[in-house]
Amino acid sequence: MSKDFVPGLAKGMAATAKQLFATPHTAEYPDVAPELPARSRGVIALVESNCTSCMLCARECPDWCIHIDSHKEEVPPASEGGRARQRNVLDRFAIDYSLCMYCGICVEVCPFDALFWSPQFEYAETDIRDLLHEKERLGQWVADVPAPPELDPGAAEAPEVGAANKPTRGGRR
């Protein structure tokens, strides 16, 4: 028997005894909801009114799991003699969560703040086809998106906030 056997055994027993009386780390989910970090990647929420159907997210998605359909609509000129414009109207926006790898690229690249992470993760399905979330369902996740964190003291105001608060010519906001 090695001379290190007894001290080693005692050390092991001491570690076991310590764990016997330690508070367990086991999470009692689903009886107790987990405390998730604010920036958890649970599900992607779509703010449909912000989406311009630019397709950037679908093109950058490494899994090709974003499906977008849209059509063009003519917008009449704002004033007489002006030129009519065209705008995209979103017909379909869907994310297939059976393929999504939660990389967050789509949220990062969206130039119009239409995609946000929600920490909600309880959307497991028994049928894999139900993991295809259409825009109506993606829109429902918006309610779970946490508010952005407060700015650091002394930080400059975001240009968007300044622009939104600027009085219009008629003196109204």
Ligand code: SF4
């Ligand atoms: S998180 Fe990544 S994989 Fe999932 S939809 Fe967005 S870009 Fe695609």
Ligand code: SF4
């Ligand atoms: S990048 Fe943003 S605005 Fe463009 S299609 Fe995707 S969600 Fe819509």
